Each structure stands twice: as structure tokens, then as C-alpha cells.
Amino acid sequence: MMKTIPVAPFDFMVFGGVGDLSMRKLLPALYFRDRDGQLTPDARILLASRAEQTIAEVIPRVRDAIGRHVAAEFFSEEVWQRFVQRLSYISLEATAERGWDRLAALMADRPEQIRVFYLATAPDLFGEICRNLARHGLITPQARVVLEKPIGRDLASARQINEAVGSVFEEHQIFRIDHYLGKEAVQNLLALRFANSLFETLWSRTAIDHVQITVAETIGVEQRGGYYDKSGALRDMVQNHLLQLLCLVAMDSPSSLDPNDVRDEKLKVLRTLKPITAETVGMATVRGQYRPGAINGASVGGYLDDLGQPASDTETFLALKAEVNTWRWAGVPFYLRTGKRLPERVSEIVIQFRPVALNIFPSEAGLFNPNRLVIRLQPDEGIKLQLVSKDPGPGGLRLRNSALNLSFAEAFKMRFPEAYERLLMDVVRGNATLFMRRDEVEAAWSWVEPILDGWARTGQACRPYTAGTWGPSSAIALIERDGRTWHDEPL
Ligand code: BG6
Numbered sequence: 001m002m003k004t005i006p007v008a009p010f011d012f013m014v015f016g017g018v019g020d021l022s023m024r025k026l027l028p029a030l031y032f033r034d035r036d037g038q039l040t041p042d043a044r045i046l047l048a049s050r051a052e053q054t055i056a057e058v059i060p061r062v063r064d065a066i067g068r069h070v071a072a073e074f075f076s077e078e079v080w081q082r083f084v085q086r087l088s089y090i091s092l093e094a095t096a097e098r099g100w101d102r103l104a105a106l107m108a109d110r111p112e113q114i115r116v117f118y119l120a121t122a123p124d125l126f127g128e129i130c131r132n133l134a135r136h137g138l139i140t141p142q143a144r145v146v147l148e149k150p151i152g153r154d155l156a157s158a159r160q161i162n163e164a165v166g167s168v169f170e171e172h173q174i175f176r177i178d179h180y181l182g183k184e185a186v187q188n189l190l191a192l193r194f195a196n197s198l199f200e201t202l203w204s205r206t207a208i209d210h211v212q213i214t215v216a217e218t219i220g221v222e223q224r225g226g227y228y229d230k231s232g233a234l235r236d237m238v239q240n241h242l243l244q245l246l247c248l249v250a251m252d253s254p255s256s257l258d259p260n261d262v263r264d265e266k267l268k269v270l271r272t273l274k275p276i277t278a279e280t281v282g283m284a285t286v287r288g289q290y291r292p293g294a295i296n297g298a299s300v301g302g303y304l305d306d307l308g309q310p311a312s313d314t315e316t317f318l319a320l321k322a323e324v325n326t327w328r329w330a331g332v333p334f335y336l337r338t339g340k341r342l343p344e345r346v347s348e349i350v351i352q353f354r355p356v357a358l359n360i361f362p363s364e365a366g367l368f369n370p371n372r373l374v375i376r377l378q379p380d381e382g383i384k385l386q387l388v389s390k391d392p393g394p395g396g397l398r399l400r401n402s403a404l405n406l407s408f409a410e411a412f413k414m415r416f417p418e419a420y421e422r423l424l425m426d427v428v429r430g431n432a433t434l435f436m437r438r439d440e441v442e443a444a445w446s447w448v449e450p451i452l453d454g455w456a457r458t459g460q461a462c463r464p465y466t467a468g469t470w471g472p473s474s475a476i477a478l479i480e481r482d483g484r485t486w487h488d489e490p491l
Contacts, residue, residue, distance in 0.1 A: 004037055004038045007425055007428045008428065008429075009043055009114070010043050010044075010115070010428050011043075011046060011116070012030065012043070012044065012118065012428075013045075013047075013103075013107075013115065013117050013118065014047050014048065015120060016048075016049060016119070016121040017049050018047055018049045018089075019049065019121075020223075020224075023062070023065035025420045026118065026120065027066065028069040028418070028420075029420035030083070031066050032418070032421050033421055035074065035076070035079045044086050044088065046088050048092050049089075049092075050092070052091045053089065055088055055089040058087070063084075066080065090102060090103055094128060095125065100136045103136065112142065114143075115142060116144050116145075117129075117144070117145045118146040118427075119146060119147055119148060120148050123147075123148075123151060123152060126165055127160070127163075127164025139169065143169070144173045144174070144175055145165060145174055145175065146175045146176075146427055147161070147177065148177055149177065150235060150240070151176060151441050153235060154445060154449055154452065155445040158441055158445050159442060171437070172432065176435050176438075176441055177436075178435070178436055179419040179420060180377075181423070181435070182420060182421075182422045182434055183381075184416050185375060185377040185382070186244075186377060189349070190257075193253075194253055199373075200253075204328040204329070205330055205331055207353055208351055208353055209370065209484075211250075211332065211334045211352070212334075212335045212337070212348075212352070212486065213245050213336050213337070213348075213349050213350075214346065214350075214486070215237060216338065216345060217339070217341075218296070218342060218343070219340060219341070219345075220300065220303065220316075220467070221303065221306050221307065221316070232316070232318075233317060234318055234452065235448070237318075238318060238320070238338060238448065239445065242338060243444050244266070247269045250269045250324050250328070250334070251268065251269050252328070253265070259431065259433040260437075263433075263436070263437045266440055270440060271443055272324055272325045273324060274322070275447065275450050276450060276454060277450050278454040279454075281451055281454030281458060282458060284320055284478075285321075285454075286318070286319045286320070286478050287461070288317030288318070288339065288463050288465045289303050289313075289316050289463075289465070290339075290464075290465055290467045291466055293469065295341065295343065300341060303316050313461055313462055314462070315462050316339060316340045317340070317462075317465060317471040319335070319337040319478050320335070320337075322334040322336055335478070335484075335486070337475065339471050341467035341468065342469070342470060345379065346378070347376075347378045348374055349374070350372060350373070350374050351374075352370065352372050352487075353372065365396075365398055366398050368401060369386060369401050372385075380409065381407075381408040381409070382406050382408050384406070386401060386403050387401075387403065387404065388400070388401055388402070389402045422434070470486065
């Protein structure tokens, strides 16, 4: 078990407390933190939702969720008994008066305690919930609010939310979560880049040919069709997760790990992204939507079947070519790709180095690949550095591609905590390094919005792809046009 230091006592309140995110991610994450001894005996968890029900009715659902999302080997009756004592439930109306006085009374006994208000609701409720928190005197100096994505659906709505939340909470109390930043391998990227001097001199256009960022999922839209159809891959994945990964790869070294130092550097990257406009959107982006197909041998329906609608032009796949307009990165494309119903669940960042300046080896030595650094976020977190070495043995010099492979699971024999575990404790600690600042979210929308406009103006439609394939063939053309290929195979 990991050695953990308990965090300060807290009241952790979840709006949308019996919803999908709470059951699937937040409560299991808090359970694990409890299991590892990180919660003090008096830490409390309050679940709020509209439904009129009692905690006795909610507990079996929480138990069921813990059963499904915590592997049996990590479940213990003793921890569960401790955990369940922390839970309470309150029925309230986010946008009306009902329930708020009762909530205020419930929290009144511990005014000094750290209070986390986690908004796992639709974003159009964020403003009203925050105003209600203020009206009922619940925002103490020790209070923090956590905003789940999506923060808006465009720049104007993101600003509106930020204004509303910012009118009652100070910026340092606002935690805009992007769970990708809590993934072990993503944090490791900071360590890889800034705790090793090896890469820094290579980390630019001089040595790097291009970068690929892939977040591929095998799942479809599942029960989230209602949300997803209004969103699509650009808003759901690229505006936040993929752009955050791009920032961590492209940013300069911050002067410290102070939240603002890190976020200043990420912001600079977002602001230097070359705009994709109606003139360039057709060449720089490929939208796709899955049709029926098969994944791992099992047949699956298409997006429209999952949605239960006859038509939709929402993209479930997106590939794009981004460019960072700085001296470090000029001329180095960043190819981004994400999609649902792809052949495997894999998220990785590939740094492709330039080929050797001159090949001095005879043709009998064989062809060899340029070096490549692969940072694997999931599954099998790790780092691979592809090198070229000599084939062992006598009889001429033949070259072969080989790899230095750091598999985190093999190197560090431990359970890898879920992203939310780290992030929730960071909220309690008040450490915002792995959260997005207001200007970052707005800068990301400023870059994304012209793409949405470009699609609307040029009528760029989704291209179909069969579930279980790597997206529409034009996504392959997007990168092959530049004489490059997607990294789809293991080394
Ligand atoms: C969420 C998206 O933010 O991330 C989902 O809304 C997506 O559509 C999910 O499935 C992917 O997260 P992970 O951690 O499973 O890669």
C-alpha cells in the first residue's frame, strides 16, 4: 500500500451526488483514499440531488457502485463500514429554494472545516448553484468549488460560467477539473521533461520531426447520447484533454511547480496555436462518425443506433493537424486524433525524432526507423524509447529497431491510483497545479471556436467509419499527405 499522509478534515459535497460521475469515479476515488488512510475520522461526504430520498435508500446504490468500480482485492468490509459512516444525503433544488436552508444547517457545525463543493451537474446549473451557495452563507474562506467539464460549449458560454462562478468564488478557490491531468503518466510527462536534462536540448524543431497525440476508445457513446450529440469529439475531448496534453508537451519549463507558473506556460502554448479557419479547416481536420462494425470480435451498432435517432452530424472521431507558432516548434506539426469505437483503448503521445542526417550504413544493414519516444498514458502506462541497434552475432552489420521500455507496472509494483484520487486530494489541499485556470479554458475555446465556425461555414460533414477501424480513410490521408504515418502498431 502507498504511504499516505492524511489531508486536513473536510466536508466534501457533491451536487449530482447520485449521478453517473459520482458513482463511477468520485465515490470510488474517495473510498480508495479512505482505504489508504488519507481521510481523517471526521471527514464527511454529502451527496445532493433533486430526488426526494433518504440516505438509507442511497447507501445500497453506493455499495453497488463501489462493488463495480473497486476491484474485489481492494475491497474490505472494515473500510466500507468506516466509509459509509461519512455519507449523508440531501435533497435540494439547485435553482430554487428547496433544501438550501437544511444544507446550511447541516454544515453550520463546522464553519472552519475545508468545504469542497463539487459540481457534477450540467454546466448551465453552475452559476445558479454558486449564487445559492453564496446566498446561504456557505462560502467560507476555506471553501473551494470544483467544476466538471464541459465548461461551456463555446467561448461565450464558457465566459458566462466563469463570470457567474467568479462573482462568488475567488479564482484560487475554483478548481476546473480535467481528469487527464491526474493520470499518472501525464504527471510523469512533467517529470520526464523537467527532471531529466537529457531531453531538453532535443525538445524542439531541431531534433523533433512531429508529435502525435492519440486518445482512442473502444466504447461508443453508451448512455450519454443526449449529452454527446450536442457536443462531439472536438468539444468533448479535444478542447480539454488533448489540448492539455499538447500543452504539457509543448510548454517551456515553468520556473517552479507553483500553480500559476505551470499554468502561465500552458497558456502561452494555447495562445500560440495557429488558428484553423474556414479556409484551412478542410485540410487540417477530419470528422468521422462510426457505423456498425465489430470490436474484439463482437458486433456493435453504429452511432445512430446508439443514439436512437435517424440522423445526426455529430463527430465521434476527429483527427487534426495543429501547429504551435513559436521558435521552438515552428514547422513541427502536432497531429491529434481521438475517437469512439476504435479498435483498441489506447492513449499515447508519440515524439517522432528526425531521421539521421546521413545514412552511412550499406544497404545490407537494412532499413531502420528514426528514434521515437512513446509516452503511453493507458493502458500499460510507461515510456518507450525506440532506438536502433546492431543485430547480435557475426556475419555483417545488420541493424534492428529495438526499444528501451519502462513499464510503470513492472518498475513500480503497486496499484496505479485513478486520476480522480489524486485530483480530489489536491482540491482539499488547495493545490491547483493540475487544474485549469480561467484564462486557459477561454484560450482553448478561442482556438476551438473557429474550427466549429469553419465546419459550419464550409458544411464539412462527418465521414463514416466502420466501428473497430482507425477512423475514416481521410484521417490516414491527413498525415500521409505530409509523408508521415500514424503510430498504430506496437514497436
Ligand atoms: C471524458 C469524456 O471526459 O473522458 C468521455 O467526456 C470519455 O467521452 C472520457 O469517454 C475518457 O476518459 P478516460 O479516462 O477513460 O480516457
